[in-house]
Amino acid sequence: MLDVCLLGTGGMMPLPGRWLSSVLVRFQGRLLLLDCGEGTQISQKAVGWGFKALGAICLSHYHADHVAGLPGMLLMVGNSGRTEPLTIFGPPGLGRVVAGLRTIAPELPYSVSCVEPAPGQVVECQGLQLSALPLDHALPCLAYALEAPRARPFLPERAQALSVPVQLWSRLQRGEAVEWAGRRVAPDEVLGPPRPGLRLVYATDTRPTPELPAFVGGADLFVCEATYGDPADMPKAVERKHMTFAEAAHLARAGQARQVWLTHFSPALEEPQRYLDQAQAIFPNTVLGYDHLQTSLRFAQT
Ligand SMILES: [Zn+2]
Numbered sequence: 001m002l003d004v005c006l007l008g009t010g011g012m013m014p015l016p017g018r019w020l021s022s023v024l025v026r027f028q029g030r031l032l033l034l035d036c037g038e039g040t041q042i043s044q045k046a047v048g049w050g051f052k053a054l055g056a057i058c059l060s061h062y063h064a065d066h067v068a069g070l071p072g073m074l075l076m077v078g079n080s081g082r083t084e085p086l087t088i089f090g091p092p093g094l095g096r097v098v099a100g101l102r103t104i105a106p107e108l109p110y111s112v113s114c115v116e117p118a119p120g121q122v123v124e125c126q127g128l129q130l131s132a133l134p135l136d137h138a139l140p141c142l143a144y145a146l147e148a149p150r151a152r153p154f155l156p157e158r159a160q161a162l163s164v165p166v167q168l169w170s171r172l173q174r175g176e177a178v179e180w181a182g183r184r185v186a187p188d189e190v191l192g193p194p195r196p197g198l199r200l201v202y203a204t205d206t207r208p209t210p211e212l213p214a215f216v217g218g219a220d221l222f223v224c225e226a227t228y229g230d231p232a233d234m235p236k237a238v239e240r241k242h243m244t245f246a247e248a249a250h251l252a253r254a255g256q257a258r259q260v261w262l263t264h265f266s267p268a269l270e271e272p273q274r275y276l277d278q279a280q281a282i283f284p285n286t287v288l289g290y291d292h293l294q295t296s297l298r299f300a301q302t
Pocket residue numbers: 011012063065066205264
């Protein structure tokens with residue numbers, strides 16, 4: 001099960017009732033944060049998932065509305081009693097940005113490392129498999145995909161047929177070979193075919209790119225920027241390297257997502273619900289993001 005919560009849904013500046021875009025992810029008791037604008041720690045506090053388990057922060061890019069909350073967040077995680085290391089991911093320039101922001105948060109009770117993921121690289125992170133895709137924005141910017149892997153099914157009838165003692169079954173389930181009384185059984189002999197995991201994709205801020213649909217890759221949940229609702233704002237979207245609701249919906253459809261949550265609304269967009277119908281006409285499973293919208297993604301029953 002992968003828990004996902006929008007901590008904010010705004011772009012540019014935090015507003016009363018609308019924090020800046022960021023997503024909190026919980027998997028097997030561990031936390032991962034996507035973007036950290038001003039005030040993100042306040043919104044996270046309200047959700048109640050805590051701070052101590054936060055082991056990774058993925059930054060899409062270095063505009064202030066996505067990173068200015070980092071020093072306070074790092075201090076908050078320290079105050080929560082964390083001593084285990086924390087990793088920050090981001091596009092090129094990450095070390096300089098983090099060092100600059102940390103001049104006001106130099107002393108932390110845990111170590112911080114910076115990783116710039118290369119396109120196509122898969123990194124193990126908080127029990128998840130993280131990958132990144134360069135986007136098309138005014139600054140270098142990354143989309144992130146997080147996959148929760150699923151174990152292959154254990155087939156007890158095969159283990160029984162091979163006379164494997166029951167006390168060795170759990171090791172086979174974990175993918176280890178077992179030996180007893182001069183016999184050896186490999187996991188492949190008692191495990192079924194691989195099963196798809198859960199996929200969460202986060203993309204902000206960007207224009208649509210040719211590579212994005214494949215990166216969305218049938219995601220169980222796609223969290224996508226939709227800065228402008230009114231189609232008349234398309235020239236602004238092009239100029240400022242953002243998207244309209246319709247463009248986000250087209251991307252979700254092309255990427256065969258199960259559902260898309262729209263986020264990163266322009267401060268001028270006071271009533272995003274006015275434009276939801278237009279997006280749903282393109283991709284019916286479009287959901288208007290709001291602060292603290294959450295879901296639990298579950299493995300399919302197979
Ligand atoms: Zn932004």
